[in-house]
Amino acid sequence: MKAATVTQLKKELQHRNPEELLALCLRLSKFKKENKELLTYLLFEADHEEGYIETVKSEIDELFTEINTNSYFYIKKSVRKILRNLKKYIRYSGNKETEVVLLLHFCERLKDFKPSIQRNTTLINLYNRQLDFIEKKIGLLHEDLQYDYGLLLEELKL
Structure with a gap:
């Protein structure tokens, strides 16, 4: 069909x-679970974008604390899963500012993660790709927001 x-x-x-x-x-x-999640966002959270952002941030924080740090293999697997979920939540919102805020938060958490991502090339590349993506998205925002988020982005660059 x-x-x-x-x-x-x-x-x-x-x-x-x-x-x-x-x-x-x-x-x-x-x-599909995604259909139900999207419908939930549209009915209950679309009018309260700030609350939605805080909910997603707290979920990201929780997922980062649950990462198995025994080896970089498990860390990479978990970080990719977190990023995949984050992209799904961003897609539900469709708001460019929400996208930038959530990706910046993800990168902050990844940069501060212990053990350091500096010891793993794959994680460094993932981190840098996200920073490049954020930089492109910031260019689409209002000038005042561009400046504010640009400062945050500069702090995150390794």
Whole structure:
């Protein structure tokens, strides 16, 4: 089965009544955890972006404390998992400023992580890629925000 385009879906949804739309949304939320998480964000947290950012930051902090530090293999695996979850939360928000704030927080935690990421090339490369990505995203923000986040970014550069 080939999936319909977003335009086709939009046209079809315009012809449905509210009860049918509600049933479709609920059915969609049952199939994938990500669909349910996105629906939760849109219904409960989209109006409170600051609270959402703080929630995600606390989850990142918790995940960093749970990392198995016995070897760099486990550290790399865990850091990639944290970054994957973070990107998912950023995608839910779609807000450029939220994206920059969360990625900066991730990089701060990674820089301060013990044992140091300086001893592992893969982690250093991951860290530098994120800094480059943040730098590009900062350029898309308002000038005042560019300056503020630019200062934070400079502090993070190794």
